[in-house]
Amino acid sequence: MDEKERDMEKHVSRTIWVTHKNGISLEAGRKMNEMGFCHGVTGRGGGVSKAPYDSLNVALHVGDDPKAVLENRRRLCQVIGCSLPDITMAKQTHEDHIVAVGAAERGCGAGSYATALDHTDVLMTDEKYTPLLICVADCVPIILYDFHRPACAVIHAGWRGTAARIAAKTVFAMTVAYGSRPEELFAFIGPSISAAHFEVSRSTADIFKKSGAMYASCVYDGEGARTVDLWKVNQLQLKEAGLREEHIAMTRFCVFSHADKFFSYRRDGGITGRMAAFAMLS
Template sequence: MEPFVHRRSRDEANEASLFLLNPWVKEDETLTAGFTGRAGGVSAAPWSSLNMGLHVGDDNAAVVENRRRLAKALDWGFEALTCGEQVHGCAVQAIGAADAGRGRDSRTTAVPDTDALMTDEPGVLLVSFYADCVPLYFWDPLRRAVALAHAGWKGTVLEIARLTVEAMGERYGCKPEHIRAAIGPSIGDCCYEVDDNVLSRVRPLLQEIQTAGVAAEAEVIRPSEPGHGFINLKELNRQIMIKAGILPTHIELSEWCTGCRRDLFFSHRMEGGATGRMASWIGMEGR
């Protein structure tokens, strides 16, 4: 069953459209996690309307209002939103209470050069931004720690999923077998054709995964014309998570394709680059 469930709004024009990570938030009422849709914001075309990205040429004030709508819809304070400056890298940053709120209304205060954020502080809402790339969520209910990682093809082949699991272990003492993971709405292999430049980076990683004995559930590469293929980044990240020690039964996998469902999501690839960004979020309420 699809883990990211569209929460119906009573006021679709004025309320952030949300996809809640239902299995987790139902299990733990103090946890919030999910993904925003494209409706319910104030941005004009081509960012209409719930654009969460400050880096795409949209009016800053509109983006900040959209982010405030996210906080309001979650019943969290806007001051809790904490963002990194994403660079398609693989750095993982620990967020303490003093970092809470960084990057929420300005890129200059965002945590620099990082695509993964983690925290064990209640009251911190980690947020990162997407238009086709794969949002990865991590939650250790025992150690009470959470993380978010942004994985495009570059972050995926740099194994940001594994590096996040390892960083949670080093910093918070999380054991991989206790960590829960989720792979959110992003571009599916139906819509994601790449060339040899990308395929040549993916193939060695697939070999390594096979050597490690991780069973594939679905093919990661589906060949198309010579030198090209469709790749399944969600499945590749799932296999990297399993290689890192996460139990297959602890991984939630979204079926939503951002390329197919432009009615609900922004898609960088399908909209020729000029579009908005969705946000992933995760946080634990203070006690």
């Protein structure tokens, strides 16, 4: 086993795959789960949506039957242990806008896309029983947890958000808003597209290459194709932001490669559902 394989095995051991009685499956950080933190990134099973959104599509903006989506969200709420009207969601725009969710924001987007928080790719809170949810299909979902305050965040990190250092900015926002200490934070980097299937343009690859030698090592120049390891980039950014390496759990799943388990925007030609990355303090 080479160094890269050992590193992957180490991170795989830090995650768990859980299947609930209602058919919903999800991946979560093992240590965060053991600490009693409600979080995870769902698979595509356990819902009622019909193809091509089959079956647990949680997004109202992709062309699926709204009644099916709301039923899917209701079923997810059974897993989370919350009520549908309390879920807080965002209109994700691949930027780096962070919203601190309190009583005034709780429930935005729960029942309609129009009421979701505008231009937002990160939701964070220190309020109990305030479920946060973002939608993902290829982009990297990242969940942060501060056991001591407590506080949490859910992050939608596509390549643009990753290039804008959205994960590190969220760590800083939590230190300012909640007094979090980076070395005490735990992170879960969830199911998303792997480097093997994330082909990018030369200009996109150059953005990461110019970020420094560590980040340049996350870009792979193959024959006629360039790919970027967004998992590794975000892991490096979290470590630079002060998180301990052993506090970062990284997914075992590439969504592109596992059509039976996950939606993938690239694989499915843009017409597909969305998984949920969620977190709730209790």
